[in-house]
Amino acid sequence: MPDASPAKWHIAHTSWFFEEFVLQAAIDGYRFFDPQYRYLFNSYYESVGPRHSRPERGLLSRPTIEQVWAYRAHVDEEMHLLLERDALAPDLRKVVTVGLHHEQQHQELLLTDIKHLFSKNPLQPAYAAESVVPQRASASSLRFMEFPGGIVEIGHTGEGFCFDNELGRHRVFLEPFLLANRPVTNEEYLQFIRDGGYEKPEHWLSEGWACVQREQWQRPLYWSDSLDREFTLTGARELDTHAPVCHLSYYEADAFARWAGGRLPTELEWECAAASVPVEGNFVETGAWHPMPISLSNANSAALQQMFGDTWEWTASAYAPYPRFQPLNGALGEYNGKFMVSQLVLRGGSCATPQSHIRSTYRNFFYPSARWQFSGLRLAADVHR
Numbered sequence: 001m002p003d004a005s006p007a008k009w010h011i012a013h014t015s016w017f018f019e020e021f022v023l024q025a026a027i028d029g030y031r032f033f034d035p036q037y038r039y040l041f042n043s044y045y046e047s048v049g050p051r052h053s054r055p056e057r058g059l060l061s062r063p064t065i066e067q068v069w070a071y072r073a074h075v076d077e078e079m080h081l082l083l084e085r086d087a088l089a090p091d092l093r094k095v096v097t098v099g100l101h102h103e104q105q106h107q108e109l110l111l112t113d114i115k116h117l118f119s120k121n122p123l124q125p126a127y128a129a130e131s132v133v134p135q136r137a138s139a140s141s142l143r144f145m146e147f148p149g150g151i152v153e154i155g156h157t158g159e160g161f162c163f164d165n166e167l168g169r170h171r172v173f174l175e176p177f178l179l180a181n182r183p184v185t186n187e188e189y190l191q192f193i194r195d196g197g198y199e200k201p202e203h204w205l206s207e208g209w210a211c212v213q214r215e216q217w218q219r220p221l222y223w224s225d226s227l228d229r230e231f232t233l234t235g236a237r238e239l240d241t242h243a244p245v246c247h248l249s250y251y252e253a254d255a256f257a258r259w260a261g262g263r264l265p266t267e268l269e270w271e272c273a274a275a276s277v278p279v280e281g282n283f284v285e286t287g288a289w290h291p292m293p294i295s296l297s298n299a300n301s302a303a304l305q306q307m308f309g310d311t312w313e314w315t316a317s318a319y320a321p322y323p324r325f326q327p328l329n330g331a332l333g334e335y336n337g338k339f340m341v342s343q344l345v346l347r348g349g350s351c352a353t354p355q356s357h358i359r360s361t362y363r364n365f366f367y368p369s370a371r372w373q374f375s376g377l378r379l380a381a382d383v384h385r
Helices: 007-026 054-059 065-085 090-119 186-194 206-215 250-259 267-274 330-334
Strands: 144-147 150-154 170-174 177-180 229-232 235-238 312-318 344-347 364-366 380-382
Touching: 007 065, 007 090, 090 229, 144 267, 150 267, 170 267, 177 267, 186 250, 206 250, 250 312, 267 312, 267 344
Parallel strands: none
Antiparallel strands: 144 177, 150 170, 177 380, 229 235, 312 344, 344 364
C-alpha cells in the first residue's frame, strides 16, 4: 500500500541518513557509496534534492537486498571509524543522536510494514514465534480516574533526548477531566460492532463516515470476517477479548468513544495524567509482538494501566507546534515541523516500540484514516460538578 515501505528500503534509508547528514559533513571529500542512492532512499527532504515516489518503493527490484546490505555495511564502517577517531563538533553529535532515534522509529515501521505485507499473503505467514511472556490476567473493570486540571506544564524538560516537536515546554490550563484506567479492549469493541457501530452514521464524524462507506470498513484491520480471529506478527490466532483493541483509525476510535458516551482525551490531558507513570509495559523487547491483557501483578491496581506500550493511543489533538517551537537547523528542520497539518497526535508507544525510545512527552502523529499502526484508544470524559 502507499504508506508502507519494503524492508530493504528501511534498511537503506536509515543508512542514507547517516551518509547524507553525518559522513559528508564530517569527512572532507567524502565519496558516496552510490550517488544514485541519494535519490532512491531520500524519504521527504526537499532541501536535499529530488526523491523516488513513496508509493512506488515496492517496485524497486534493484538494488538487491545484497547490495543494500553492502551499503549498510559501508556506512556502518565509516561511522565506526569516524566515532573512534574524531571528537565530533557538538552540532554533528546532535545529528548522530537524532539518527539513532530515527533508526528506532524505522525499527518499529519495519514491523508494522512487514505485518501489513504478510497479511496480504494468502498463506498468512508469521514474522516470528511468540516469546515467553509473563502470565496475563483478564482485563480489569473499566473505571474513570479524576484529574483536577488547573495550570500544568507540558512538553519535554531535562537533559535527555527529545525531538524538536516536544519543545518548548509551556503552561496550559486544563479543566478537571476523567481518564479511563486502561485502554479499550477487543471485547468492548466487539460490543460496538454488534450494536451496529459501523452502520450508524450518528456515531461518526462526517469525514469518518465517508471513509467507512468508501472503504467498506466493518471491523478493525486484521480481524477476520467472523470476528473471532486476527492476524498478528506471530500469524493468525484467536482474538484475545481481554487485550487492548488495535489497528483502529482515528475515525473508528472517535466513533467508539461517542458510542460509549465518552470522548478521546486531548494530548495535554494524556501527558498530564502520564507524567508520573513509569515508562514500563509491553514493548518490542517483550517479544509478544502484539498487545496483551494487563499483567496479573497490575490487574487490581488502582493506578493507570498500560499507559505505555501495547498500543499507541489516539488523542483528540491536532498535530500542531507548541509555543516557541523551533525546528532543527538545516535540512533536518523538515523532520517534524512541515507535517504539522491535517494529522492527529497519538501517545504512549506500542508493542512494536523500543522501550528506550518512548517517554511521556513523545508525540507520534498520523493521518486520521491510518490503521496499519498499532493504534488503539483510551476513553476520557468531562467532570460535571
